[in-house]
Amino acid sequence: MERRKHFKTMSVVDFFWIVLVGCFALCHAAPTIAPTVSPVEENLAEDYISRFYADVGMTNSTLRRAVQSNFSQDLQAMQAFFGLEVTGVMNNETTTVMKEPRCGVSDISRYGHFSGRPKWEKRLITYRITQYTPDLTQSHVDSTIAQAFQLYSDVIPLNFKQVYSGKADIMILFKGGYHGDFYPFDGAGGVLAHANSPGRGQGGDTHFDDDETWTLSSRGVNLLLVAAHEFGHALGLDHSRDRRALMYPTYRYVNTNGYRLPDDDRRGVQALYGSRTPVPTTAPKPKPPPGPDPGPEPEEPTEDPEDPLPNPRDEQCSRELVFDAATSIRGDLFFFKNGYYWRKSTTTSGIRLTKVSTKWSQINSVDAAFEVPNKDVVCLFEGRQYWCIRSYAKTIISGYPKPLTNLGLPSSVSKVDAAVYVPTTGKTLIFVKNLYWSYDERRNQMDFGYPRSIILDFPGIGSKVDAAFENYGYLYFSDGPRQSEYNLPYKRVIRVLLNYGWLNCY
Incomplete structure (x- = not known):
């Protein structure tokens, strides 16, 4: 039968033991209860052993005999475990420890594993x-x-x-x-x-x-x-x-x-x-569309050391890291912060920090971003404007930037907080404060009936979204440093993560 563990509080507390070689004399006498211990506490101690220490395979009569014969040595083990004076008799200090909120049975000194070291054999x-x-x-x-x-x-x-x-x-x-x-x-x-x-x-x-x-x-x-x-x-x-x-x-x-x-x-x-090691979390890069071979991708320039903008490098592994925006671009993940972005590649293990304007000269900082893979297009938002680029060439499409109103957003919107394309619906969700809009990429127009409330339509993720992206069929919504892995069909939060976990911080 599998061993079962309990958190225990004051009414009945459980007993555990450790193996201490050569420390205790074997004792088969009846339980020794100090005269200062009340009958109630005596019953507590006996129940403590009979309920939580004995072999689960014993019958009640065998159990009672075992409890009576081993009480003193088991009590010594318990006292040793908690650093009490090892006497083998009940006293006020031992009773106090027995009444503390606790869980289960233990026979180890530091971390321990169950007998036979059972574990899950799948990932x-x-x-x-x-x-x-x-x-x-x-x-x-x-x-x-x-x-x-x-x-x-x-x-x-x-x-x-x-x-x-x-x-x-x-x-x-x-x-x-x-x-x-x-x-x-x-x-x-x-x-x-x-x-x-x-x-x-x-x-x-x-x-x-x-x-x-x-x-x-x-x-x-x-x-x-x-x-x-x-x-x-x-x-x-x-x-x-x-x-x-x-x-x-x-x-x-x-x-x-x-x-x-x-x-x-x-x-x-x-x-x-074993220990978790960084592994790719995205699907392999899709092949580029038919056409001339663009050749190897040029090395991306890193940040300018003389740049006056705050450099987020030191924030990469901070548990308080907040993303400005996030998106995928042909399988790689891009996380934007303070005019820079971290790129998590499927082909290299490192995380690279790059200044946005060195990659796209017209854009200083990114408020929101989304990719429409079947169009090979990525759109980046800054203030009241947005740019779209060819994701396979990473070059800005002519005619951009365009105003937010071109998407059907009202002129009162001065900044988009987050955006994400949902492949299963063909819609791009655009988040502004506590509201969101749905843009139909097939019809190239905003859906009727929007904006709608974030907190009502996406229960569990909070009332605002700072950054959003899609990965392996799940949506990821960041609100401050906290991120929700979201199952859209079930409208449920699957896991709660922290942003920094994407940046190889383990």
């Missing part, structure tokens, strides 16, 4: 949320669960994808009490969540007690921290003895703004799966 792991909590909106749950998985995919070569029907690798639900397995939840203030180790069937499945109050802050129980801990188990991590680790048994709130996987957890999960 794309699917997950499905079958029941949601009413404490948060569905989009908040989706984005938080995606963010918890992203903590791991940032450092290991696994990707996680949410699916909405059928059987997923990791099935997730929120439900109180009995919820279909042999580990019913015990109401508010008890077990918070549990997860199975990797494997077939129910391997990796993760359950959250819906009698808890789930939040995205320090109040109640923070979903991001609990989910990230449980997904560590779902990937094969056992508990850690490092108090700073996410996989430490006890639950405690830490500020989740810009939260990254602690070093101990990172080393543990990388020991199972």
